[in-house]
Amino acid sequence: MSKESQPESVLLCPLGTAAAPETELLCIFGTGDMGRSLGQRLLQAGYRVVYGSRRPHSCGPLPAGTQVMSHAAAAKLATLVFLCVHRKKYDFLETLAPQLNGKVLVDVSNNLKEDVYPESNAEYLQRLIPGAHVVKAFNTISAWALQNGPSDANRQVLVCGNCAEAKQTVVAVATKLGFAVLDNGSLSAARELEEFPLRLFPEWRLPLRLAVGLTATFFFYLVIRDVVYSYVEDGKDISFRIMVSLANKVCPIVAIIMLALCYLPGVVAAILQLYRGTKYKRFPDWLDRWMLCRKQLGLLSLGFAFLHVLYTLIIPFRHYVRYRIAASTILKMRENTTAVLDTTLAWRTDSFYSMGILGFGVYILLGITSLPSVSNALSWREFSFVQSKLGYLTLFLCTFHTYLYGWNKFLSPSNYRWYTPPGYMLSLVLPSIVLVLKLLLLVPCVDRSLTRIRQGWERTDPEDASKQALLM
């Protein structure tokens, strides 16, 4: 700050405000839940609060220390007006246009459903009172949080508006109430802000449905192949295996399939770009949607992998397992065979476990780097390195892990009960495809041209150029 700009700064902060900034008066329209909570909090933060109400004398209990008066009177007093009223009641505001002219008007409203109105509440409000500086804020904060202070999901106040000055005023109030403010730009972002409190994991829906679908399918498939089969063929009831053995078959299957599904779209996109020779043509919608939920696919898959690990680790103290082991020991005893260690088997099972452990380890790493605070701290070169390089490593390790599990069972016909392949074989199809395709894309010549395309190079394309010509 240079010396000459100093006097101005003095001018901007008259000692009056510096000495007693607490005494600022704010106005709230609406005495509903939101209005009350907001008023309460403003009082605690040291503001004076006046309510504007249609029926000033019969609007129910309000925070002690506040005043209630007609909208017009209240609006006159304050330079900042919070609007805690349902959108459908906005029309009464038009009559207040003169009083609200040049004032900061904070739209706190939310709708009960998405897309009920053509334009956002805030923009509608701005249209009603063009003279006011409408700012959208606090609508992402729950009334509960306003009463009890910021916490967890109620720490950030999202703000948007066209007038920087007005926004600054609201930011000051919000920070004073203890919230962290995130500026979302101009009023055109209002719709987004109004949809925020209504959303319930939209980006997770598709992946979740997929996960549920896969789980159900494979569960029934395996129930039939294992439980029903052995009941029909051998008349044995092994239904008790559903709780753990089957669960521990379904989890890894779903996990690896979803992991593959998380890397497949990337490969498809690359092939598409190679085929089209440009990156500037939009992808088909299904591919776009697919690519946007890769993260969720990956995290869900990690969840299933986690369950798989737990289900595996409890194996040794299952009653059934202990029974089997004791039985086999006794059998060995009886047969009086001097057992020898099958080192090949030892090698195979041990590497099978090792691959699983390493795969899971890298997978956990992927999960950690996709935490918002971690990924924000990474440069995108670092992030893409982790997510693609380590991601494919995970996929490879897990696939290898599954192949080692299958080992030579692939050949023995006894595994194809009722002519159906075992679950893990089905689960191997997708991952294998993805890995093979990825390998093809890594062939130097292919890789080179793909890189060039990704850097913006395009195969010359006459009718495209002509299109461009028309535009000018």
Next chain:
Amino acid sequence: MSKESQPESVLLCPLGTAAAPETELLCIFGTGDMGRSLGQRLLQAGYRVVYGSRRPHSCGPLPAGTQVMSHAAAAKLATLVFLCVHRKKYDFLETLAPQLNGKVLVDVSNNLKEDVYPESNAEYLQRLIPGAHVVKAFNTISAWALQNGPSDANRQVLVCGNCAEAKQTVVAVATKLGFAVLDNGSLSAARELEEFPLRLFPEWRLPLRLAVGLTATFFFYLVIRDVVYSYVEDGKDISFRIMVSLANKVCPIVAIIMLALCYLPGVVAAILQLYRGTKYKRFPDWLDRWMLCRKQLGLLSLGFAFLHVLYTLIIPFRHYVRYRIAASTILKMRENTTAVLDTTLAWRTDSFYSMGILGFGVYILLGITSLPSVSNALSWREFSFVQSKLGYLTLFLCTFHTYLYGWNKFLSPSNYRWYTPPGYMLSLVLPSIVLVLKLLLLVPCVDRSLTRIRQGWERTDPEDASKQALLM
């Protein structure tokens, strides 16, 4: 930015500053540790630094390249003065009022204990020199961080002050030193900022005490019931079981009790609101305090659950367990009984494990969503969905898990050694109560009226209205 505002912007940034902004001069009062570290860092960031000292010629070594002079002289030179002096020495500043008039005065001071003074240091300072623009900043940053640059807990500089301009100046300096700035509003937040560096997990104390208490209680209870009992009654020394077996009994017990304690206050609050017919009466303090530490209760409980999982998973390779298994196998052998698999037992134990695994899985999910960066990214609808819906699911799964563990033992008197119930039975009391109460609250009619109350509706309450009347 519209064209017409352009000239002004040019005016605001004279090319001088644009060309050489490095050469700005800042003043530091106080040559102690904080003063030195701050000066050093400012120099590195390209500022010129001048120190104000009472004894300019005998104030020990200062960063090379800085000057030392009398307070008055130093204050005259700079428009921004850092105050790195203990509060009790502030009085000398009054004499400097004229030189500090209109200057930005950054109060960096911290106290050694909380609540020693009636008002915060910064507000006291503002009172001493009403002409200066006092800004509280950098007090939450350690001297070490100032010497070595921002890291982990020393990245955010909290700032508060009454003059926006002055704050902006300080923000500029802080960002230039590489810190991220968080504006905490007006000077009235100064006390909070000054207490920040002193606090040591205040919100964790109560839950931690509780956890320690519960652990100790149940530990001794179980030592008596198991070790002492079998020593007295059967003369067997099974003290070796303390390290794992007992630990693995205490952990889950404490975990599930604390989980229940984390959801109990919510239920109590709901009942209270139903009974009062309003949400605008304050809860009793104990309930408020309880509700504010729910998160900590939950996380501690998760910690115990985590230990429980680890303790369980190492069971199979405990020396004692292997010994027992071998013994039982040999016994079977000797008796020459052809053992048959008890499928009911298999069913029960397997579902017991399954419930535990699923419960733990959902629990981990809860833990992840309570990470600051994750919860900040969620809308409060999403957050409350996860924390309440999934939270109760966790509680249910874990309770069910414990019931399956008990199974039919509840009836056999042999379990009530010395007429005391086993630990897991005691641990089941609270969770069961919470779940039952929650179920009652979910009964449609109850749920409906509760929702209405939570939306701000109130059972008409005459004397409350009259109170209101008195207020106006």
Next chain:
Amino acid sequence: MSKESQPESVLLCPLGTAAAPETELLCIFGTGDMGRSLGQRLLQAGYRVVYGSRRPHSCGPLPAGTQVMSHAAAAKLATLVFLCVHRKKYDFLETLAPQLNGKVLVDVSNNLKEDVYPESNAEYLQRLIPGAHVVKAFNTISAWALQNGPSDANRQVLVCGNCAEAKQTVVAVATKLGFAVLDNGSLSAARELEEFPLRLFPEWRLPLRLAVGLTATFFFYLVIRDVVYSYVEDGKDISFRIMVSLANKVCPIVAIIMLALCYLPGVVAAILQLYRGTKYKRFPDWLDRWMLCRKQLGLLSLGFAFLHVLYTLIIPFRHYVRYRIAASTILKMRENTTAVLDTTLAWRTDSFYSMGILGFGVYILLGITSLPSVSNALSWREFSFVQSKLGYLTLFLCTFHTYLYGWNKFLSPSNYRWYTPPGYMLSLVLPSIVLVLKLLLLVPCVDRSLTRIRQGWERTDPEDASKQALLM
């Protein structure tokens, strides 16, 4: 906001801008990948975009709805110009100085390698056109993110520049595009911003190399001691143990050594400060570098500890282990010995497991608190409490865990095959040293003087004072 400042705010937001802020025109120099992606996104956000190009009529396909014209013409139209051109082409801008005078010039450029130029691109640009307000921004965002909107590592736009006004304009655009902006101060930070996208975990390199080195060393050491040894001496092939048994020996060894290495520098620094009697002398470079990668050392060590846990937990269902157990059971059977439980062994092994579990538990806690979002929420008192107190607790528990593992093996010569000590003994050296040194530093008198030094006190040092004298 006080009433009197209100009119001004009205003045600053003419209704024109409030009504239609969308129609703002922005200019982009350069029609490459970055330029196109940026233009596309700006269009979507409701800006009008005009491109400046050397060959306006042959610059390939551009986003529909944009115009292309000569640099001069384009510059005239807009008050904000994005510069998406390689640094080496900057010279053509000098001719445009008059048109760019007083305009906001956003430098988006990145270099392909670090430190190729003496000064940062942005500073070079400012030198070329002193009349423009150069702002460095968007260079940390990938073109892909510009096309598809902010995500993970592409959410934060880092901005720096000398003119606050100009910066504010860019911030407004960035927030409108949906990015979160982080102000990095003056243009002198430009180099840092330009190096950001190029970096690939620089702070992790050293620790990673160390980890790889240690792993390799101990792996070969153990292969020779176990596999090769038993092959040469007993002619037995136990190579199958490499996959799990050896891995599970290497992991914990590397983990505990790196944990010790993470706390060693702190101890060394303390001793150095005690010896020098001051904290104001710089540490030798190697120590500085070491201290700065402590966090990474700790996290890598945690990774190895995690693998160790997994490798341990799968032990019971390894083929080899089951074989051994069965064999031993059968042996017992044959010998017809009535085995008795060795309670000492039970005590020892159980406490061995317990220590491991508790150590791992606290370790996980350390890992969680080092997540950016968590550590930012902590005061540095809290952070240092966790990292140092709990850190040493972890080190102690893990070391104790290892000693319990060794137990009496230290003495029996049979463990020193080929006169080499087993791996875990080697791994115990460093941790033991660190713990002992730390204990010495905790001796009251030592601790007291260290604290005084850390608070800035210095042992009087004549020639230092004289140095100081010269400075003034």
